[in-house]
Amino acid sequence: MRQTLTEIYESRVAEGRLSADPAQHAVLPLLEELRQWLEANANRKLGLFAGLFARPVTPPKGLYLWGGVGRGKSMVMDLFVENLAIPQKRRVHFHAFMQEIHKGMHAARQRGVEDALKPVAEAVAHDVRLLAFDEMQITDITDAMIVGRLFQLLTEQGVVVVTTSNRVPEDLYKNGLNRALFLPFIDWIRDRFTVHELESPNDYRQHRLQGAQVYFHPAGQSGAAIGAIWRDLSGGAAGEPLLLEVNGRKVELPLFANGVARSTFWDLCAKPLGAADYLAIAQAVRVLILEDIPQLSASNYNEAKRFVTLIDALYEAKVRLICSAADVPERLYIEGTGAFEFERTASRLREMQAATWGQ
DSSP: OOOOHHHHHHHHHHTTSSOOOHHHHHHHHHHHHHHHHHHHHTTSOOGGGSOSSSOOOOOOOEEEEEOSTTSSHHHHHHHHHHTOOOSSEEEEEHHHHHHHHHHHHHHHHHTTOSSTHHHHHHHHHHHOSEEEEESOOOOOHHHHHHHHHHHHHHHHTTOEEEEEESSOGGGTTTTOTTGGGTHHHHHHHHHHEEEEEOOOSOOHHHHHHTTOOOEESSGGGOHHHHHHHHHHHTTTOOOEEEEEEETTEEEEEEEEETTEEEEEHHHHHSSOOOHHHHHHHHHHOSEEEEEEEOOOSGGGHHHHHHHHHHHHHHHHTTOEEEEEESSOGGGSSOSSTTTTTHHHHHHHHHHTTSTTTTO
């Protein structure tokens, strides 16, 4: 007899692969109900694809799983997706998915389609029965105006949506421009989703890093150690690129999984990025692994300035930073224009190494 998600979870706890957590345990029956319904109905035509004489099938409510950073929301969702025995499923980071939607709408408009969102939603619904979104957050006015109708179109066509978020629905797009237009979507979420708080006292990403080294120098000798941290925090996932759209530009993080991004100094600081780009990165990730920070001086002044801006954005957003560098923070930038101003950045790099950083 096949194991339930709860039994799979308990087996992994017994094997030492997971730590038992009552809050994580409590959400598994909700996911198990969705798992059973999806597997029983995956091959039935739903929503607009049901046909004229087909008996309509009403999909169950989606799941909106929210809670603090590092509580295991992504992990339990991945457990669900991994053990869902249907091919019509997709797990994607919310930012990346919205970028696809914008791209599809742009293409539809170029074809002269008046309602550009409708064919894009139909194309998504044609291929999947489950959409699992990680890290749902609304920070952009364009996304705010699109996401409500997008979710309605998807659910009307029989797509079950499961999403994680660090925010309760009422805090989505909080203080955003024209937020009043977004409020009906919050009511719709409450009506069409089971809203469940994963109220764990444990921040597992912090626990994994508790007392661990997070700043490595010299950079060339730290590859194995940083690779091990990446595998641990990403849950062994290979990671995929995360593209963020900022003011019409694309900002790429080469590897992203489970709220953790991995990049080199050159990926983020050798390109003409600015404060808005780094703020978007800080909002999208909870941990950044930044490798190969070089010695800084007048010879790479522009890159150094961008690095300072990046660290400021990460610091203000309380993002956990793990990095490899040519030297200790105080000796990264010791001469040339900007060396004096870098003292604050060095201080922040020191502060961000503390075991309690980000709590």
